[in-house]
Amino acid sequence: MNVRFAVASDLHIALPETIDNNANRFHLTQFSIPALEVVLEHLSTLNLDFLLLPGDLTQDGEKVNHRWLQAKLATLPYRVYVIPGNHDVPSFQGNDKTIAFDDFPYYYQQFGYKNTKLLDYTCEIAEGLQLVALNSNQFNSEEKQLGCLTDNQFIWLEETLSNVTDKLVFLMIHHNVIEHLPQQSDHILGQRYMLDNAPRLLSILEKYGVKFIFTGHLHIQDISTYKGIYEITTGSLITYPHPYRILELKDNQLIIESYRITQLPNMENLGNFSQKWTSERSFSFMMTMLTSPPLNLPLTDAQKYAPLLKHFWADIAHGDKTFNFPELPPLINQYFQQFGAIDSDGKPRLIDNNAKINLY
Known part of the structure; x- marks a missing residue:
């Protein structure tokens, strides 16, 4: 298997008229479109097989931002696969400016969502390589947004994985499944980035030998592991250090290289x-x-x-x-x-940006 692909996450696309100009915000949404343009220009030189976008495609689910991104992705010469992040479907019903939860697949029918009745999908993205894309955004009876999977999703996932046991599987989901920070599941600042029922998902992935998870949401560059499962979370294009990844499946390895946007046309020292x-x-x-x-x-x-x-x-x-x-x-x-890139013995383990991981 010889496959080259890229991962860019948390694009938070915002057209000028939609930009949140709150002075205290962390997100540099004013750079979202030029940052994506810089990345796509680089990717155009690489003969990619596909691009993964694990959520938070838009600033806050605005219809105009989803339409802009849909049109941009349609111009690319390689395949693109997306999932929604919490910012893409911020409310269940939507309104005159933002999409409803159920609307998301209609915007991205060319990018994984051939069945517009579901927010999860699976497809073979290269010979012997299966992508499973899971929506991790749900709403309770009070329409509060949650980060979890439903019982029906777990049933669908087991059925799906049982049919692809002869393939390498990539799982793409927005929320973190494996902790990237110490005690992330319990900490007031970290727990909202975690999938609420992550242990249940991990047990299924372990059962079916799924080794690679691609996530975003946390806006950091990190690779974490659990019982031989690797979660590769990619930082946001609109927050420091504006990273993206280029990966290759080659010689029974997943080879990961990270890049950063250091300048933009109107921002030389980004x-x-x-x-x-x-x-x-x-x-x-x-x-x-x-x-x-x-x-x-x-x-x-x-x-x-x-x-x-x-x-x-x-x-x-x-x-x-x-x-x-x-x-x-x-x-x-x-x-x-303990937040540093160290192993269990406290020694440096520098795999967050560049790494080679054996497939088997």
Whole structure:
């Protein structure tokens, strides 16, 4: 098997008239379209087989943004496969400006959704390679958005996987299935990025030998593992460090290389600008992290330590970083050290951006 493909996530496409100009926002949506254009220009030189887009295609589910992206993807010379993220279907009913939950497949019939009655699909994307795409957005009776799978989806998934046991399977889903941050499933800042019923999904993937999951949502570059299953989450094109991935299936390996957008036509120093943007908006984030379990620091201590950690989230988003903050008390320093790219012995394990993973 020799296949080359790309992954770009959390595009958050926003036409100029739809851009959220909240001064405190993390998302640099004003760069969403030029950033995608830069990536597509690079990909056009590579003779790709396909492109995976694991959700948050639009800023907030706007009809005009979905239409723009649909038209753009239709011009590409390779196949594209998408799934919805939480921003793509922010409400069940939709309104005059945003699409309804059930509308999503109609916009992307050329990009995986041949059956417009379902938000999940499967197809063979290369000889011996099957894609299973799962929608992880649901709504409860009060129309609150959830990140989970339904019982019917699990039934469909088992039936699907039982019929492709002779193929390599890629699973694409927006929410994280394997933790990318320490205790992510329980932390106030991390748990909303996790699939609520991730353990149930993992048990099924383990049962059928599915080895690769492609996700987004968290806006960081990270590869995490669980019982031989690899989850490759790709950062957002509109937040630092503006990454995307190019991958190859070759010689019984999945070879992963990451790239970053460092400049745009009207922004020569995008990397520096967005790193500073992220760091300058990190104070409230770090305050929450310091005052919440397991640290539970007093407010006065948190206010003293938060400025020392202003680059922490930008470094997490970059991937392959190790941490040491000797100016912090030892126990707090130890806590933040565990967020680094290290193995169980505390040694550097730099696989978040570039890696070679054996298929079998």
